[in-house]
Amino acid sequence: MSHIDFDWSRAEQPSIAIVEAITAVTGRNSTDIPPLYDSINPDALNALVTAKGRKTSSDVSLTFSCDGVVLTVTGDGTVTARPDDR
Template identity: 40%
Template structure:
């Protein structure tokens, strides 16, 4: 599946849990797509890290220790009438580098991996 320059899928699919790579290969992140109107980015982040680490959602460190969940959700909200937001945010959570991209994509990689 080819994506654009920032790695967002081009096929228009909005599968809630579309996993594009299994596990954490050294050269590529674990990438998950989520349904942007139905799910908040903050929720998708916790679920993606849980999936990668094979950990219960409640056992992951608090998201607010890494980033303000409300601010993250507002960055990628589509209800302002100006069209879909663009961009990405990267932060560390539970020993992983997490990138949230516009278009409903979360990438998780082990801290220290090069992009």
């Protein structure tokens, strides 16, 4: 399992963090990972997780599977990744 903290208020985007988390769990190079949009819309992910106007940054949590990795992304900048054992 990999747990990475990011600051969404800076230039870091959740979609980039997802790729980093997948590489951390799988040990593969980012160029060996299928395009993220095969699993989730990266623009929608970025907009949802970094949306302004929420009462707290932890108001959103999204869990999905991508390339054999289960990922959870939260509005407070946390990305958790683990192998999908299904």
